[in-house]
Amino acid sequence: QVQLVESGGGVVQPGGSLRLSCAASGFSLSNFGMHWVRQAPGKGLEWVTFIQYDGSNQYYTDSVSGRFTISRDKSRNTLYLQMNSLKAEDTAVYYCARDSVGGWHFDYWGQGTLVTVSS
């Protein structure tokens, strides 16, 4: 069955970097676009970034563009989010989510990993 397992969250100082991972099983990342969605403590969901199924294009919300990079390793079937120049407002639970085939919704979600940006 489809499973997404995030890891790599933790506490980091403002201006620091962190790399999140999302290990996929039950399907191949080569066949699906993937997203990162975040949720600040007590707040709503916010779409962060998307990578196309073939890795050819990436898209970012304005607030992270130039600081975050989405990528994937086909051999490991793992999605990544490299986060640089972190700010306090990046504090959130980060979820990876699979893009539906032929649709525009998220059909599977991971359990999330918490990133805290604090001095």
Place this chain on the structure above:
Amino acid sequence: QSALTQSRSVSGSPGQSVTISCTGTTSDIGVYNYVSWYQQHPGKAPKLMIYDVSKRPSGVPDRFSGSKSGNTASLIISGLQAEDEADYYCCSYAGGYTRLFGGGTKLTVL
């Protein structure tokens, strides 16, 4: 692009029906039939409940339904059950590969 607008809370008694609304603009909900709804229990990941405005994934009870009129989408939950108490988020395709979420609605089952 601004987030979609949802009421902060809604409540109903077991067996009743409730409607959760989500208002966007002519750049998202008003022009695309790609509205989805997600249920989130505390401390858990979101779960897809409705996609493409009114389609239900396998396994989601038919008590959950969706509709759209103009720039506003709605999630209707009939025959409320205690386990339906959760936060609900709408989401719309907004062009390119971007998605917009609503701020979330907390459903309380009285």
